[in-house]
Amino acid sequence: KRVEEIEQGNIKLRNLTEKQQKTLDLFMKYVPASVVENTLAEEKDGLKKGVKLEVALLFCDIRGFTPIAEKLNPTEVVRILDTYYSKMAEVVKMHNGVITQFIGDEIFATFGAPDPIKDPEISAVNCAIEMIKKMEQINRDLTDILTDRLSVGIGLNYGPVIAGNLGSADRLTYAITGDAVNTAKRIESLTSNLTDAILINESIY
Numbered sequence: 076k077r078v079e080e081i082e083q084g085n086i087k088l089r090n091l092t093e094k095q096q097k098t099l100d101l102f103m104k105y106v107p108a109s110v111v112e113n114t115l116a117e118e119k120d121g122l123k124k125g126v127k128l129e130v131a132l133l134f135c136d137i138r139g140f141t142p143i144a145e146k147l148n149p150t151e152v153v154r155i156l157d158t159y160y161s162k163m164a165e166v167v168k169m170h171n172g173v174i175t176q177f178i179g180d181e182i183f184a185t186f187g188a189p190d191p192i193k194d195p196e197i198s199a200v201n202c203a204i205e206m207i208k209k210m211e212q213i214n215r216d217l218t219d220i221l222t223d224r225l226s227v228g229i230g231l232n233y234g235p236v237i238a239g240n241l242g243s244a245d246r247l248t249y250a251i252t253g254d255a256v257n258t259a260k261r262i263e264s265l266t267s268n269l270t271d272a273i274l275i276n277e278s279i280y
Contacts, residue, residue, distance in 0.1 A: 125239030130187035131199035131279065132236070132256055133172065134263035135163065135206055135229045137180040138270065143223055151220045156180060158216050159225070162209050170202035175251050185251055188238045196233050196279050203229045203273045210271060228266025232259035233278040 137143075137159065144152045160177060167174055167184045171192045176183040184202070186195035206229060214224050234255030240247045258276065266272040 125237045125241075128188045128191070128236055128238055129195075129234065130185050130236055130238075130251070130255075131195040131231065131233045132251070132259035133167075133182075133184045133186070133199050133203060133229060133231055134260050135182040135184070135203075135227050136263055136266075138226045138228055138267065139223075140180040140225075143221075143225070146222065147220060154220065155217055155225070159213055162213050162216075163206055166205045166209055167202055170198045170205065172198060172202055175249070183251075185236075185238075188236065188251055189249070196231075199231050199233075200273075200275065200279065203231060207271045207273065226270040228263055228269060228271075229273045230259050230261070230263025230266065230275075231273065231279045232256075232262055232276040234258070 144155075147155070159180070160182070163182055164174055167182070170186070172184045172186045173189065174182060174184050175188075184199075186192060186199045186202070192198060206227065210225060210227060214221065217225070232255055234253070236251050236253035236255050238251050239249070241250045241252075262274050262276055265274055
């Protein structure tokens with residue numbers, strides 16, 4: 076009887092462990108893996124600790140996506156974004172970048188946060204060039220639903236930021252803030268009338 080009780084306890088423990096692993100795997104899809112690892116190692120009072128970092132910042136946005144999406148049904152719009160996000164995420168990861176946020180049809184990636192890397196400016200530039208090349212594959216994969224070719228605009232900047240878990244007592248998000256972020260976004264917005272363009276700041280040059 077005691078052996079049966081132990082076996083039942085082991086089954087419950089295994090099920091609980093599997094459930095926790097699934098939760099952790101899901102969590103890592105929302106937050107960079109290194110952030111998850113650092114957060115799990117932190118004491119509760121240290122979760123909102125911020126750090127100052129020098130990083131390269133990249134914003135990539137689909138040009139004229141709203142009028143394109145208006146011609147399609149929701150399933151087609153989701154397929155476009157899924158294809159775009161997945162292909163671009165591969166490129167960012169390949170160049171040691173981390174996608175901090177997906178915002179509509181925009182990608183915000185950092186190079187050097189949450190973990191420092193060597194020559195983040197060079198990594199960001201090479202990533203941007205590869206992202207432009209990747210648009211050819213994305214457009215080929217979507218030829219059956221696209222009537223207009225997708226193109227992007229990319230803005231790059233380098234500078235100091237504050238990185239950390241921000242939010243309220245019951246909801247936190249990993250965020251990168253600072254004037255360098257705002258400048259990177261403004262640089263990207265200057266590509267609004269250009270096709271597959273990359274604009275960089277003097278700090279990147």
